[in-house]
Amino acid sequence: xxxxxxxxxxxxxxxxxxxxxxxxxxxxxxxxxxxxxxxxxxxxxxxxxxxxxxxxxxxxxxxxxxxxxxxxxxxxxxxxxxxxxxxxxxxxxxxxxxxxxxxxxxxxxxxxxxxx
Numbered sequence: 001x002x003x004x005x006x007x008x009x010x011x012x013x014x015x016x017x018x019x020x021x022x023x024x025x026x027x028x029x030x031x032x033x034x035x036x037x038x039x040x041x042x043x044x045x046x047x048x049x050x051x052x053x054x055x056x057x058x059x060x061x062x063x064x065x066x067x068x069x070x071x072x073x074x075x076x077x078x079x080x081x082x083x084x085x086x087x088x089x090x091x092x093x094x095x096x097x098x099x100x101x102x103x104x105x106x107x108x109x110x111x112x113x114x115x116x
Contacts, residue, residue, distance in 0.1 A: 013073050029083040032087065045076040053065070053067075
């Protein structure tokens, strides 16, 4: 599912990815809870207020829903997905997925989507 997160993020507008990445780097993901392993997660991301983000993985597709006013291209959802991805990689250090994502990270220019 890690590679699928990276692919899902690439589909979003560049500006949304950039803002979400900044939120993630600033530590604005206050909570991330697993509701159902490999399927459903809930996060709280600090923005103008604390927003609840639901992440769902079904039929090989990640979807997100946020309590903020944005209907799509939500930076809070991007930050939550990056946090989930970071934690999954940390939990599987040395795995093929972690190695692959690190290789991708090293190839991406600064300012582009960074999978971690």
